[in-house]
Amino acid sequence: MDERIWNIIVDSFWPLLRAGVAFTVPLTLISFALGLLLAVLTALARLSALWPLRQIAKFYVWIIRGTPLLVQLFVIFYGLPSLGVTLNPFPAAVIGFTLSVGAYGSEIVRAAILSIHAGQWEAAYSVGMTRMQALRRIILPQASRVSVPPLANSFISLVKDTSLAATITYTEMFRTAQQITATTYEPLVVYVEAGLIYLFFSSLLSALQNVLEKRLDRFSAR
Amino acid sequence: MIQVSGLHKSFGAQDVLKDVDLQIDPGKVLVIIGPSGSGKTTLLRCLNLLETPDGGCIQIGDISLSFGQGVKHKQSEILALRKKSGMVFQAYYLFPHMTALQNVMEAQVQVQKKSKAEARLRAEDLLDKVGLGDRKDFYPHQLSGGQQQRVGIARAMAVSPELLLFDEPTSALDPELVGEVLKVMKELAREGRTMVVVTHEMKFAAEVADRVVMMDDGKIIESGTPERVLAHPSSERARAFLNRIAQKDLI
Numbered sequence: 001m002d003e004r005i006w007n008i009i010v011d012s013f014w015p016l017l018r019a020g021v022a023f024t025v026p027l028t029l030i031s032f033a034l035g036l037l038l039a040v041l042t043a044l045a046r047l048s049a050l051w052p053l054r055q056i057a058k059f060y061v062w063i064i065r066g067t068p069l070l071v072q073l074f075v076i077f078y079g080l081p082s083l084g085v086t087l088n089p090f091p092a093a094v095i096g097f098t099l100s101v102g103a104y105g106s107e108i109v110r111a112a113i114l115s116i117h118a119g120q121w122e123a124a125y126s127v128g129m130t131r132m133q134a135l136r137r138i139i140l141p142q143a144s145r146v147s148v149p150p151l152a153n154s155f156i157s158l159v160k161d162t163s164l165a166a167t168i169t170y171t172e173m174f175r176t177a178q179q180i181t182a183t184t185y186e187p188l189v190v191y192v193e194a195g196l197i198y199l200f201f202s203s204l205l206s207a208l209q210n211v212l213e214k215r216l217d218r219f220s221a222r
Numbered sequence: 223m224i225q226v227s228g229l230h231k232s233f234g235a236q237d238v239l240k241d242v243d244l245q246i247d248p249g250k251v252l253v254i255i256g257p258s259g260s261g262k263t264t265l266l267r268c269l270n271l272l273e274t275p276d277g278g279c280i281q282i283g284d285i286s287l288s289f290g291q292g293v294k295h296k297q298s299e300i301l302a303l304r305k306k307s308g309m310v311f312q313a314y315y316l317f318p319h320m321t322a323l324q325n326v327m328e329a330q331v332q333v334q335k336k337s338k339a340e341a342r343l344r345a346e347d348l349l350d351k352v353g354l355g356d357r358k359d360f361y362p363h364q365l366s367g368g369q370q371q372r373v374g375i376a377r378a379m380a381v382s383p384e385l386l387l388f389d390e391p392t393s394a395l396d397p398e399l400v401g402e403v404l405k406v407m408k409e410l411a412r413e414g415r416t417m418v419v420v421t422h423e424m425k426f427a428a429e430v431a432d433r434v435v436m437m438d439d440g441k442i443i444e445s446g447t448p449e450r451v452l453a454h455p456s457s458e459r460a461r462a463f464l465n466r467i468a469q470k471d472l473i
Contacts, residue, residue, distance in 0.1 A: 127378070
């Protein structure tokens with residue numbers, strides 16, 4: 001291989017990996033954690049007996065699923081300042097991705113809750129539990145097993161979607177790759193290298209999914 | 223004293239319970255029989271408020287609730303009545319993510335707020351009682367149907383209800399496993415537990431019941447000693463039902 005190309009690969013590896021570990025990973029983890037919490041709350045709101053709660057949840061999911069993530073990020077980062085709300089790139093990105101994970105994730109969590117046999121609710125009620133106790137102790141632990149594969153999908157999507165934060169000036173891994181390309185004029189090499197690091201992160205998450213599924217499988221007959 | 227009066231329940235246009243009156247004496251075993259769709263399971267589920275009656279009154283011990291159009295009860299009232307009885311389900315409905323022991327401990331800790339140590343002692347006692355002391359750390363899927371149902375009985379008894387409800391407890395079991403569950407139920411009857419059992423096991427009804435009630439089309443059509451209801455029913459419909467059952471046993 002051409003020595004110049006090889007040097008570009010080696011020289012850009014650490015800046016890319018550093019941007020990935022220092023910016024892509026925290027953005028992913030924080031957004032996913034908050035998004036998951038939002039997803040559970042939204043799913044519960046959708047399943048609530050209260051009409052207004054259900055409507056608010058439906059409206060939120062409708063808006064977020066129906067508009068491009070990129071547009072949402074632009075509205076939050078470039079649009080909100082017109083209303084006097086100016087956010088730094090990182091909080092703007094966290095808000096955008098959290099809302100996205102919350103909306104898509106809520107449907108996963110809702111489906112998982114609905115997949116648990118009604119007899120489990122009845123058994124919980126029959127021993128005197130309240131709805132909250134039944135949900136927390138009996139339904140959600142079982143629903144969590146059902147929701148691991150689709151939530152892992154969301155998680156892995158999110159790792160890659162964080163590259164959109166480059167467009168709102170957040171210097172994560174993809175934006176770092178753009179900057180390196182601007183000085184080296186080797187887009188093929190640098191972008192493939194960035195892609196491989198994304199692949200590495202995603203693979204770690206897939207492995208994590210397997211571990212989690214094995215753990216949660218201890219009680220099931222599968 | 224358990225008293226049900228004028229109980230009414232409909233699902234849509236269909237009346238499933240039509241003004242059912244029932245009295246259950248403490249320490250006695252009441253067996254409810256009848257053709258499928260006669261309302262016997264719905265009656266049982268109303269006693270535990272898994273179904274909310276549309277009308278009538280249920281009294282268990284010192285708690286009495288009336289039902290009717292526009293009557294809404296607080297969750298605390300519903301829970302109070304529900305805690306008076308324990309339910310054993312046809313399909314067991316054990317909590318699959320918990321061991322047998324945890325299944326029996328769960329409500330003691332969550333509902334009765336007992337310490338884990340105290341709940342564990344009682345759970346171990348109850349599992350011993352149903353013959354599963356050596357299976358306490360097994361998950362439900364590692365147990366046979368009969369064993370699962372016996373855990374179900376232990377779970378229902380764990381919170382010390384005044385009344386045990388059995389909804390066709392042996393109907394989902396392989397024939398060779400029915401005996402072990404009926405044996406446990408007979409022991410409970412001997413100890414003087416108040417039990418209401420919906421079943422198709424006529425032999426169990428004849429041997430164990432203090433009183434048998436036959437339902438048909440949402441109404442109680444026969445009520446009395448097992449001898450009277452099973453051997454000398456007064457109504458034509460009751461005789462027809464018992465004949466069908468007897469013929470099935472011959473096949």
